[in-house]
Structure formats: structure tokens, C-alpha cells
Amino acid sequence: AQSVTxxxxxxxxxxxxxxxxxxxxSYGATPYLFWYVQSPGQGLQLLLKYFSGDTxxxxxxxxxxxxxxxxxxxxxxxxxxxxxxxxxYFCAVGRAIYNFNKFYFGxxxxxxxxx
Amino acid sequence: xxxVTQTPRHLVMGMTNKKSLKCEQHLGHNAMYWxxxxxxxPLELMFVYSLEERVENNSVPSRFSPECPNSSHxxxxxxxxxxxxxxxxxxxxxxxxxxxxxxxxxxxxxTVV
Numbered sequence: 001a002q003s004v005t006x007x008x009x010x011x012x013x014x015x016x017x018x019x020x021x022x023x024x025x026s027y028g029a030t031p032y033l034f035w036y037v038q039s040p041g042q043g044l045q046l047l048l049k050y051f052s053g054d055t056x057x058x059x060x061x062x063x064x065x066x067x068x069x070x071x072x073x074x075x076x077x078x079x080x081x082x083x084x085x086x087x088x089y090f091c092a093v094g095r096a097i098y099n100f101n102k103f104y105f106g107x108x109x110x111x112x113x114x115x
Numbered sequence: 116x117x118x119v120t121q122t123p124r125h126l127v128m129g130m131t132n133k134k135s136l137k138c139e140q141h142l143g144h145n146a147m148y149w150x151x152x153x154x155x156x157p158l159e160l161m162f163v164y165s166l167e168e169r170v171e172n173n174s175v176p177s178r179f180s181p182e183c184p185n186s187s188h189x190x191x192x193x194x195x196x197x198x199x200x201x202x203x204x205x206x207x208x209x210x211x212x213x214x215x216x217x218x219x220x221x222x223x224x225x226t227v228v
Contacts, residue, residue, distance in 0.1 A: 043205055094215075099165055099212060100212075102163065108157070
């Protein structure tokens, strides 16, 4: 069965500090992996995605993520956090089923940014 | 702006009311989804429509009734809801097939009183 684990519910970092959000997945085949961000009361916005190829993927807003098959991980990183990055971040895995995809989401990590 | 529009953005309804949530996409996507997001819970997939056919129903109570009249529109009809149904309801669409992501709307914040 597919599952996504985000072990950190809340993380607080200082503005300008580096950030790493953890994501582990369970999936039998080659996964499609995603990171989304959600501001309060808003929908989810795609930050980046991994389908195949280079295991280090670049996304919007200066984020990147690295796929590590041996660790079943897809951690999100940013070298220098801005106050506007405060939001909730969701990792997801996608599974192709015939002509549609099913998406499985982690429970999210809420990021606070200290001035 | 992702191209997926949900209306209304906020809805307050009594337990005996009937209301509908609307989702619209003009991205040419084949699949549309309803998710429920409650406080302190992961996103719960409720329904999936692929090419206007319901392909997934995740044990959702019958007081939630989805409708997909065409590939661009998705509705969630609500009746006799309970206070625990209060949540953010998110619609998403996806092109379908491999190597595609979900595009989300802004959500409808539903409060059942």
C-alpha cells in the first residue's frame, strides 16, 4: 500500500537559515513524488515534482528536493528561508491507475519562520 | 491561480440545509477530485472522476453526493450534514495518465451549524 510520512508536524527556523523538511514514502514501483505548499485557508500549490531522471529537482521559490531511492525519501530543502515561506508543506506520491492518477498525501509540516 | 476555480469560498449551513459546492476547470484535464481537509488530519480523498465517470469513492457518507456533468465541472451536493463535516473542501484536477500532477482550487471553507 502507498503511504507518505512527514515525521515533523511543526518546524521553526530563523529567517535566513537553511531548511530541510523530511518525507518518506512507501510505494512498490517507481514513485511520482511531489511537494506542495499551502497558505492558511488556501489551496495547495505545487512546489516541485519528481518523475524520473536527475534525482535533485529544482522547484519554484528557491526550493529543491532530492529523491533517494535507497532511503525511500524525498526531502525538501531551501538554503535561506524567507518570512514569506511560513506555510504548511505537504509531500505526496502519485500512482497511475489506468487513465488517472491517485495522489497520497502526508499529514503536512507546518513551518514557522522567526524574524 | 491554478486554473481550478471553486465556489463559494465560504459556506455556512445548518444541518437541515441542502447546498452544493462547485468546481470548474478549463485546463482540458480528464480527472477531477474532491478532498476533505480537517484540522489536524491529513487530506482525505473523497471522490475521483475520470472522463466523467466516478472511479473512486472512499467510503464517503451518502450525505455527500458528487456530480460530474462534463469534464470541466464537478459538484459536491451536501444535505443533512453534521458539525464534524465542517472542513476545507478542496477540488483538484489532473490531466490523467502517467507523469502528471494535481492542480488544486482555493477550496471552500464549510461550516455546519
